[in-house]
Amino acid sequence: MTAAAASLTTAQPARRPSRVLGVVRLHLVDGWNYVFVPWLVTGAALLISIVIAIIIARASGGSAVGADGFTEGVQFSGAGQAMFWYLGVIAIQTINLALPFALGLSVTRREFLLGTGAVFLGISLINSALYTVLGGLEELTGGWWVGTRMFTSLMLHDVDPLGRFVFFTCLHLVVFTFGAAMASVFFRWKAMGTTITIIALAFLLVGLAALVTFTDGWAGIGDWLAASGTVGVGLWTLPLTALCSLATWALLSRATPKG
Amino acid sequence: MNAVVEVTGLSKRFKDVVALDDVSLSLHENTIHGLLGRNGAGKTTLMQLLTGQDFPPHGTVRVFGQHPVENAAVLRRICFIKESQKYPENFTAGHVLRSASWFYEGWDQGFADQLVREFRLPLKREIKKLSRGQLSAVGVIVGLAARAPLTFFDEPYLGLDAVARQLFYDRLLEDYAEHPRTVVLSTHLIDEVANLLERVILIDQGRILIDDEAENARRAATTVAGRADAVDAFAAGREVLHRSGLGGLSAVTVRGQLSDQDRAAADAAGLDLSPVSLQDLVVRTTSGTDRKEVA
Numbered sequence: 350m351t352a353a354a355a356s357l358t359t360a361q362p363a364r365r366p367s368r369v370l371g372v373v374r375l376h377l378v379d380g381w382n383y384v385f386v387p388w389l390v391t392g393a394a395l396l397i398s399i400v401i402a403i404i405i406a407r408a409s410g411g412s413a414v415g416a417d418g419f420t421e422g423v424q425f426s427g428a429g430q431a432m433f434w435y436l437g438v439i440a441i442q443t444i445n446l447a448l449p450f451a452l453g454l455s456v457t458r459r460e461f462l463l464g465t466g467a468v469f470l471g472i473s474l475i476n477s478a479l480y481t482v483l484g485g486l487e488e489l490t491g492g493w494w495v496g497t498r499m500f501t502s503l504m505l506h507d508v509d510p511l512g513r514f515v516f517f518t519c520l521h522l523v524v525f526t527f528g529a530a531m532a533s534v535f536f537r538w539k540a541m542g543t544t545i546t547i548i549a550l551a552f553l554l555v556g557l558a559a560l561v562t563f564t565d566g567w568a569g570i571g572d573w574l575a576a577s578g579t580v581g582v583g584l585w586t587l588p589l590t591a592l593c594s595l596a597t598w599a600l601l602s603r604a605t606p607k608g
Numbered sequence: 609m610n611a612v613v614e615v616t617g618l619s620k621r622f623k624d625v626v627a628l629d630d631v632s633l634s635l636h637e638n639t640i641h642g643l644l645g646r647n648g649a650g651k652t653t654l655m656q657l658l659t660g661q662d663f664p665p666h667g668t669v670r671v672f673g674q675h676p677v678e679n680a681a682v683l684r685r686i687c688f689i690k691e692s693q694k695y696p697e698n699f700t701a702g703h704v705l706r707s708a709s710w711f712y713e714g715w716d717q718g719f720a721d722q723l724v725r726e727f728r729l730p731l732k733r734e735i736k737k738l739s740r741g742q743l744s745a746v747g748v749i750v751g752l753a754a755r756a757p758l759t760f761f762d763e764p765y766l767g768l769d770a771v772a773r774q775l776f777y778d779r780l781l782e783d784y785a786e787h788p789r790t791v792v793l794s795t796h797l798i799d800e801v802a803n804l805l806e807r808v809i810l811i812d813q814g815r816i817l818i819d820d821e822a823e824n825a826r827r828a829a830t831t832v833a834g835r836a837d838a839v840d841a842f843a844a845g846r847e848v849l850h851r852s853g854l855g856g857l858s859a860v861t862v863r864g865q866l867s868d869q870d871r872a873a874a875d876a877a878g879l880d881l882s883p884v885s886l887q888d889l890v891v892r893t894t895s896g897t898d899r900k901e902v903a
Contacts (some may be wrong), residue, residue, distance in 0.1 A: 371711050457683060602665065
């Protein structure tokens with residue numbers, strides 16, 4: 350009894366569609382997850398910010414739009430975060446549900462992770478480009494005519510469009526990869542492993558905070574943040590992104606989908 | 609006959625339970641295999657190892673002559689339909705079928721469309737809103753239309769009604785005749801599929817009890833019925849799998865193929881001999897209660 354005649358070299362078509370590309374299409378075949386819902390969330394957040402800005406302006410006695418076109422005091426809306434929280438959820442669902450589905454279609458873990466990484470990068474670049482354009486419109490219209498800032502908020506106030514684009518892209522990537530890494534911990538080690546990991550991360554953060562406090566380092570960190578600037582801080586997330594990507598790869602390369 | 613899958617000395621344990629215990633077997637090319645056994649016997653574990661979803665700690669697994677784990681050249685020729693399959697959030701049955709078409713070279717869209725009509729599968733309804741039977745239909749359609757050279761169906765028809773199950777058997781046989789492939793069918797509904805199966809692999813508590821042609825498996829045990837004393841005399845010295853009696857009559861299931869002499873002796877003693885159905889054989893040989901614990 351030999352397996353030779355059933356070997357792989359016989360009767361295979363010359364050209365095959367890429368399976369990594371297949372994974373990309375799998376993620377995007379239903380536009381809701383990666384495209385429609387994130388922008389629905391963003392659109393709703395923008396609309397709510399505008400309405401709130403109008404309410405505040407009315408309540409505080411009419412036109413409060415300042416000389417630079419923005420309302421003093423209420424100008425920075427945190428609504429720009431909304432999409433990022435949702436993207437973290439997407440990354441978790443991708444590992445939790447799309448991975449077992451893809452494995453069920455005989456995709457390798459490697460093909461899945463390459464395709465998923467490509468989608469993360471592509472969505473990050475496209476979303477960030479749109480965020481940057483919307484930031485430009487926001488400035489052009491003096492905060493959507495009511496002085497609210499969503500795409501040019503807080504740290505992005507005096508950053509040029511290219512810097513904003515870089516910052517948004519870095520932020521996307523770190524959210525995607527951190528979500529994927531945490532979901533991979535769950536995929537590999539289930540609830541108990543996830544709990545232990547979260548506890549370990551909490552200890553790590555508290556430990557770092559203690560270390561900084563005991564060495565009187567907060568001023569130094571403040572200086573470093575100021576010196577790095579928004580774009581610099583954004584770029585400093587890249588090592589974290591790389592770490593999360595490596596962790597995801599390492600965890601999933603030995604993971605088995607459980608029923 | 610060629611082996612598509614060759615497994616030697618395969619063992620796998622989960623904490624305190626031995627899922628597979630030194631399993632060796634081969635799957636024959638272009639043959640329909642029944643992988644039978646009770647819940648927890650090790651069927652799904654075996655299939656997970658053959659499809660590269662799980663990692664063999666001991667022993668070797670060769671599929672199309674190679675390691676299956678992370679081997680795209682092997683995996684692209686495998687389709688593994690399982691009852692507990694997860695699907696991405698918001699996916700409809702239509703999304704699932706479209707996705708599957710990108711990964712199987714043998715995918716036949718026309719066949720898939722035909723099956724969707726026959727199983728009356730609503731393509732635009734979200735997976736999580738499908739009934740249990742409709743969910744099973746999604747898997748069955750993917751498994752048939754993919755025409756993968758090695759196709760596993762793990763309990764494929766939970767919740768499918770009798771009509772849909774018959775449809776599955778009919779389409780499987782028709783398509784198998786036109787496009788021969790290696791099929792592994794794992795199921796509890798043994799009598800329903802008994803006529804489909806060409807080979808039978810019976811697994812219990814991680815060990816292979818039977819790995820044989822279906823015809824031979826059916827002859828592996830015989831029920832002897834008649835007067836209790838004559839039955840007992842006939843059964844003496846044979847392995848008895850099952851015994852039942854009523855008044856002076858009794859019926860005993862004995863293991864092993866009977867020789868012509870045996871048959872003549874039974875005839876002379878006025879005993880009735882009847883072959884055991886595959887389902888009875890499985891029930892008789894796997895109804896023990898001992899459960900191996902790992903020290």
